[in-house]
Amino acid sequence: MALQQTALIPDALRPGDDGYDDATQTFFATGSPALVVRPRGPEEVAAAIAHAVSRDLAVSVRSGGHSPVGHSTDTGGMVIDLRYFDSVEVIDEARRLVRVGGGATWGGVAAALSPFGWALTAGDTSDVGVGGLTLGGGIGWMVRRYGLAIDNLVGARLVTPDGRLLAASPDEHSELFWALRGGGGNFGVVIDFDFIAQPISTVQFGTVTYRLDDAGALITRWRDAMRAAPDQLSSTLALPPARSADEEPCGFVLLCYADGTEAGEAGEADIDAAIDPLVELGTVTMAEITECSYSEILENAVRPSGFRLVTRNALVSRLDDDVIAEICRLHSAAIPTAVAVRSLGGAFARVPNDATAFAHRDAEAMIVVLLMLPDTATDAEVSDALIPWQALSRRGIGTYINFQGSATASDVAAAYPPATYARLAAVKAAYDPENRFARNHNITPARSGAPTHV
Numbered sequence: 001m002a003l004q005q006t007a008l009i010p011d012a013l014r015p016g017d018d019g020y021d022d023a024t025q026t027f028f029a030t031g032s033p034a035l036v037v038r039p040r041g042p043e044e045v046a047a048a049i050a051h052a053v054s055r056d057l058a059v060s061v062r063s064g065g066h067s068p069v070g071h072s073t074d075t076g077g078m079v080i081d082l083r084y085f086d087s088v089e090v091i092d093e094a095r096r097l098v099r100v101g102g103g104a105t106w107g108g109v110a111a112a113l114s115p116f117g118w119a120l121t122a123g124d125t126s127d128v129g130v131g132g133l134t135l136g137g138g139i140g141w142m143v144r145r146y147g148l149a150i151d152n153l154v155g156a157r158l159v160t161p162d163g164r165l166l167a168a169s170p171d172e173h174s175e176l177f178w179a180l181r182g183g184g185g186n187f188g189v190v191i192d193f194d195f196i197a198q199p200i201s202t203v204q205f206g207t208v209t210y211r212l213d214d215a216g217a218l219i220t221r222w223r224d225a226m227r228a229a230p231d232q233l234s235s236t237l238a239l240p241p242a243r244s245a246d247e248e249p250c251g252f253v254l255l256c257y258a259d260g261t262e263a264g265e266a267g268e269a270d271i272d273a274a275i276d277p278l279v280e281l282g283t284v285t286m287a288e289i290t291e292c293s294y295s296e297i298l299e300n301a302v303r304p305s306g307f308r309l310v311t312r313n314a315l316v317s318r319l320d321d322d323v324i325a326e327i328c329r330l331h332s333a334a335i336p337t338a339v340a341v342r343s344l345g346g347a348f349a350r351v352p353n354d355a356t357a358f359a360h361r362d363a364e365a366m367i368v369v370l371l372m373l374p375d376t377a378t379d380a381e382v383s384d385a386l387i388p389w390q391a392l393s394r395r396g397i398g399t400y401i402n403f404q405g406s407a408t409a410s411d412v413a414a415a416y417p418p419a420t421y422a423r424l425a426a427v428k429a430a431y432d433p434e435n436r437f438a439r440n441h442n443i444t445p446a447r448s449g450a451p452t453h454v
């Protein structure tokens, strides 16, 4: 549907305006765009895009503002800030069909669904946006039980670069719908997403803190426990940066057990049998596992100040001994480095690789590192600091765009195997042939039906 555009661009902030500084700062970056627009409906989104096209402004789309590359702000361009697209609406209660605005946060979604006894598997952080997380895939606390966020997506509506409002689903613009599930913000501005929510009101959630006598042994035992775990159990093993010599090093096993059977709750014995192995991996210094509502387990992220944060990730097909040795090497490197290993498998792995644009379903785990450099670190210092990471990265089968703090051609190639990329490039050519939406892990539009690979 072609939209009736408003004559004026909506709610625009320019440098010097009240609120401009706040609107241009994101979790990882501070930008200086020529303007920030805050549309309130699809017509205003279309007007904003038309304005950017007419002045040849780069377009950044902002939902929750957590892009590790800083893609949702820019220098000299236009930011389309979706803060007013934050509704959560139940469309069909019998099907648990929920329509969520493209600028909502996952904390807002969890709070809105809680009274229904429902939840949507997404991420682990309350203020991360629905837009960015969903378009990249969405790996959350129930990933082994319900797959990625996109595995529960049944439709989306977006404003395309030429100002049309399109509905994408398995029945309409189905290739576009395939591409939206993992292909990032390449195709237009998604104003809302339709999900099927899960029948989850409470989960068993908690953290087990281990003394870190031997990081390799802890990771190996955690891996073995997760290989034997039921789908209901998802877990992350987190190694904080090595601290001062007088502090005892520790590792954390975070876990979430989500039952979700329509028939009723799993018995206490089933839950204990699933969780107990994660409490027996070494010397426990603290363990806190409780039943709580799903919305309670999402927390706001706090950005540590005084650091230049650099994040990278690798999806590994097997968390084998060599990979574990590389994780340990990296964690003990001179630069303070936090490592998180997220278990995958279960429902995540049962989706075929070509069913969505997120194509690495064979991964057993995702390894995410966060390097904490001084905030004065130069790009050259960042490159040096990443050298130890390369050895681990080479052992991966690919990358997840949402935890990748860079968006080079090789990052894009690591996220999308050649056949996936070719298909994305064809969709890009059909919906954004001029590459107006380029501030993302960018797909080059295929030319004359001949897809390219970076």
Ligand code: FAD
Binding pocket: 026, 027, 060, 061, 062, 063, 064, 065, 066, 067, 068, 071, 072, 082, 102, 103, 122, 123, 124, 125, 127, 128, 129, 130, 131, 132, 133, 134, 135, 136, 137, 138, 139, 140, 184, 185, 186, 188, 189, 190, 191, 301, 402, 403, 439, 440
């Ligand atoms: P934004 O910066 O607002 O958006 C990122 C990009 O997505 C935009 O530049 C744009 O290209 C695109 N985009 C966003 N919304 C739209 C839209 N409506 N239409 C079109 N394009 C759009 N990921 C996980 O999978 N699981 C986690 O548990 C998780 N935890 C995280 C915790 C923290 C503290 C951080 C910083 C990140 C985390 N991530 C997680 C990664 C997260 O998925 C990405 O950073 C994602 O891009 C954030 O989405 P956002 O909407 O907040 O970001």
